[in-house]
Amino acid sequence: xxxxxxxxxxxxxxxxxxxxxxxxxxxxxxxxxxxxxxxxxxxxxxxxxxxxxxxxxxxxxxxxxxxxxxxxxxxxxxxxxxxxxxxxxxxxxxxxxxxxxxxxxxxxxxxxxxxxxxxxxxxxxxxxxxxxxxxxxxxxxxxxxxxxxxxxxxxxxxxxxxxxxxxxxxxxxxxxxxxxxxxxxxxxxxxxxxxxxxxxxxxxxxxxxxxxxxxxxxxxxxxxxxxxxxxxxxxxxxxxxxxxxxxxxxxxxxxxxxxxxxxxxxxxxxxxxxxxxxxxxxxxxxxxxxxxxxxxxxxxxxxxxxxxxxxxxxxxxxxxxxxxxxxxxxxxxxxxxxxxxxxxxxxxxxxxxxxxxxxxxxxxxxxxxxxxxxxxxxxxxxxxxxxxxxxxxxxxxxxxxxxxxxxxxxxxxxxxxxxxxxxxxxxxxxxxxxxxxxxxxxxxxxxxxxxxxxxxxxxxxxxxxxxxxxxxxxxxxxxxxxxxxxxxxxxxxxxxxxxxxxxxxxxxxxxxxxxxxxxxxxxxxxxxxxxxxxxxxxxxxxxxxxxxxxxxxxxxxxxxxxxxxxxxxxxxxxxxxxxxxxxxxxxxxxxxxxxxxxxxxxxxxxxxxxxxxxxxxxxxxxxxxxxxxxxxxxxxxxxxxxxxxxxxxxxxxxxxxxxxxxxxxxxxxxxxxxxxxxxxxxxxxxxxxxxxxxxxxxxxxxxxxxxxxxxxxxxxxxxxxxxx
Numbered sequence: 001x002x003x004x005x006x007x008x009x010x011x012x013x014x015x016x017x018x019x020x021x022x023x024x025x026x027x028x029x030x031x032x033x034x035x036x037x038x039x040x041x042x043x044x045x046x047x048x049x050x051x052x053x054x055x056x057x058x059x060x061x062x063x064x065x066x067x068x069x070x071x072x073x074x075x076x077x078x079x080x081x082x083x084x085x086x087x088x089x090x091x092x093x094x095x096x097x098x099x100x101x102x103x104x105x106x107x108x109x110x111x112x113x114x115x116x117x118x119x120x121x122x123x124x125x126x127x128x129x130x131x132x133x134x135x136x137x138x139x140x141x142x143x144x145x146x147x148x149x150x151x152x153x154x155x156x157x158x159x160x161x162x163x164x165x166x167x168x169x170x171x172x173x174x175x176x177x178x179x180x181x182x183x184x185x186x187x188x189x190x191x192x193x194x195x196x197x198x199x200x201x202x203x204x205x206x207x208x209x210x211x212x213x214x215x216x217x218x219x220x221x222x223x224x225x226x227x228x229x230x231x232x233x234x235x236x237x238x239x240x241x242x243x244x245x246x247x248x249x250x251x252x253x254x255x256x257x258x259x260x261x262x263x264x265x266x267x268x269x270x271x272x273x274x275x276x277x278x279x280x281x282x283x284x285x286x287x288x289x290x291x292x293x294x295x296x297x298x299x300x301x302x303x304x305x306x307x308x309x310x311x312x313x314x315x316x317x318x319x320x321x322x323x324x325x326x327x328x329x330x331x332x333x334x335x336x337x338x339x340x341x342x343x344x345x346x347x348x349x350x351x352x353x354x355x356x357x358x359x360x361x362x363x364x365x366x367x368x369x370x371x372x373x374x375x376x377x378x379x380x381x382x383x384x385x386x387x388x389x390x391x392x393x394x395x396x397x398x399x400x401x402x403x404x405x406x407x408x409x410x411x412x413x414x415x416x417x418x419x420x421x422x423x424x425x426x427x428x429x430x431x432x433x434x435x436x437x438x439x440x441x442x443x444x445x446x447x448x449x450x451x452x453x454x455x456x457x458x459x460x461x462x463x464x465x466x467x468x469x470x471x472x473x474x475x476x477x478x479x480x481x482x483x484x485x486x487x488x489x490x491x492x493x494x495x496x497x498x499x500x501x502x503x504x505x506x507x508x509x510x511x512x513x514x515x516x517x518x519x520x521x522x523x524x525x526x527x528x529x530x531x532x533x534x535x536x537x538x539x540x541x542x543x544x545x546x547x548x549x550x551x552x553x554x555x556x557x558x559x560x561x562x563x564x565x566x567x568x569x570x571x572x573x574x575x576x577x578x579x580x581x582x583x584x585x586x587x588x589x590x591x592x593x594x595x596x597x598x599x600x601x602x603x604x605x606x607x608x609x610x611x612x613x614x615x616x617x618x619x620x621x622x623x624x625x626x627x628x629x630x631x632x633x634x635x636x637x638x639x640x641x642x643x644x645x646x647x648x649x650x651x652x653x654x655x656x657x658x659x660x661x662x663x664x665x666x667x668x669x670x671x672x673x674x675x676x677x678x679x680x681x682x683x684x685x686x687x688x689x690x691x692x693x694x695x696x697x698x699x700x701x702x703x704x705x706x707x708x709x710x711x712x713x714x715x716x717x718x719x720x721x722x723x724x
Contacts, residue, residue, distance in 0.1 A: 007046065007054055008063060015060030018086065022064035029071035029078055036145035044138060045070040051134040055173065062127055065093035073101055089125065096128035130169065136162045141179045144526035152402060156183055156392050170305055173335050179237035193602060193619035194236040197250050199627045200604055200634065205231055205257050212259055212321060219282045223249060225275060226264040232324065235258045249600065258322035267329045275296055276309050276325045278565040282324055287313035300651050305333050391442045403440065406465045410436040413448045421469060422476055423450040437463040467657045467719045471689045485521040488528025495534050501541045519660040578640050589613035595620035598648040600702035605635030647698045649678065650705055651724040657717040662691060669711045675699045690719060
């Protein structure tokens with residue numbers, strides 16, 4: 001079978017011929033080109049074409065345009081008008097895609113609205129915009145094959161440009177999938193926790209749907225209504241956004257899923273509306289509706305073509321359910337937008353499609369109308385927000401660099417290379433000369449100016465914000481102090497040897513505290529330059545009566561953590577294990593070492609073969625695998641209302657600036673809460689100029705742990721804190 005026949009079986013003979021000729025041109029032009037995974041580059045246009053054909057339903061001309069565009073992108077000399085007669089529409093689309101491909105982020109400075117306007121200006125045929133979105137979706141699905149910097153750049157572009165564009169075009173399936181991929185890479189732990197929660201509650205949702213439809217079956221059958229019922233679950237990203245916005249846990253998001261009626265009927269609008277309202281009547285007769293949450297997008301469709309009836313009802317158990325009612329035609333439009341009307345079935349023009357195209361172009365060309373309320377009321381979902389704590393800037397060659405918000409030209413110089421930062425005298429932002437303390441913004445193209453005689457000054461520390469810049473500046477400023485400290489230490493050791501005295505670590509600590517020096521280098525440097533009189537140190541050592549003053553350092557050892565136990569209280573459901581601090585007689589369980597659950601964490605139980613029930617966090621890296629491979633061994637668990645006196649072991653990973661004071665800062669922070677340190681390990685990371693710290697704590701609950709983590713994070717020298 002011909003390759004294109006296998007890939008695109010749903011087109012007629014003429015469409016298949018068109019696609020076959022375009023495919024052959026691309027295959028020849030892309031021969032020898034590979035992707036990051038080593039596979040032929042031809043894989044990319046094939047995947048994009050499959051999305052356009054199977055998931056959106058675009059005609060053969062669009063599929064041919066995808067292949068011809070990729071051929072010309074690598075070989076601009078390729079003449080697509082020779083041989084096959086592809087027609088004017090194909091040529092227009094290829095020309096638009098080629099122009100969009102030439103847009104570089106430094107040209108648009110990643111300003112989303114300008115970028116979208118540029119895409120529209122190059123899209124004389126609106127299908128070009130849809131094909132560009134299909135291209136970006138394929139890239140997002142293949143993110144793993146790209147290097148880290150390139151991957152971060154594509155994620156940022158998708159968040160700021162392509163996800164909002166898909167939303168405005170009504171391509172909700174595309175939008176939702178790109179959002180979830182972005183979420184998976186940007187917030188991996190939160191993504192795991194929410195997706196695992198969705199998996200663990202899937203059975204509950206199916207049960208609710210079965211109970212919901214049972215009393216309605218006969219009534220709908222008597223009405224002669226043919227329908228399909230399906231559960232529409234919010235994406236992990238949408239749930240996370242709602243949790244953030246409403247400041248609620250997963251369980252506090254009440255519209256995690258909706259029950260959707262998809263009515264099978266002829267695409268006659270009058271008949272469709274009548275059937276939708278009949279189903280609505282039967283549902284609201286059986287269940288108590290919340291009329292304040294009625295959304296009628298049948299009588300007044302959204303500008304992007306979305307039609308559906310939404311209502312929230314309450315069942316006999318006082319559980320609120322969102323119900324969506326639509327026909328098969330409406331569902332197709334809701335899933336793939338009105339772009340699906342460019343199908344290979346030959347639908348070229350209709351009033352609704354033309355109206356939508358006009359609306360899309362107006363929205364893209366006049367974004368201020370949306371901002372000021374023009375059509376914004378039609379969009380109930382919040383669009384993604386750009387990151388607030390980071391900026392993304394580019395080198396003159398177009399290389400992406402991620403920096404903390406508020407970063408300056410000097411921060412950027414140090415991010416490129418430490419030596420460049422040390423010699424930095426200023427820079428150019430988008431071609432304009434600026435001083436080293438000039439702040440940068442996302443999308444800026446930055447060029448660094450340097451001088452051989454430039455040296456860092458203490459003033460630099462007043463305006464740089466990145467830890468790397470601060471660390472390197474301090475290191476350079478400290479070089480003289482290190483040299484002086486070495487001289488001072490050698491001088492002191494020589495004098496002490498002559499006097500037959502010793503200065504051990506504890507004596508040194510007492511002296512530093514007495515003389516108000518925060519670190520050893522500063523102390524020895526003061527000895528070296530004469531600010532500390534060595535005779536004063538001798539007098540201190542001579543004054544000790546029989547040795548060093550002894551401080552009462554004995555600390556009460558914390559009680560051994562009680563192993564929490566589990567029980568089933570009276571009236572509790574048989575399938576839920578309650579974890580508390582009472583004695584456990586008939587049930588054995590352990591906290592999983594891979595994720596170290598703490599009282600208050602979202603958890604589930606896994607019935608192991610030898611060790612009884614193991615309790616895992618929902619965000620555990622092993623959770624998805626266990627739920628997928630062994631669903632019959634998953635045990636629902638929850639913490640009891642009464643915590644008792646339990647304590648839990650938890651591990652943290654901390655990346656900190658190379659500052660001697662940072663260790664004491666961490667100890668002070670932990671000790672200020674109901675937590676104790678059980679293990680502390682520090683490794684120097686010379687490559688990054690940081691400390692890599694692993695710390696094991698004993699804490700009573702996750703609330704206290706969150707306090708510890710949040711307070712460590714706000715410390716000046718802390719770069720990153722993560723829970724292991």
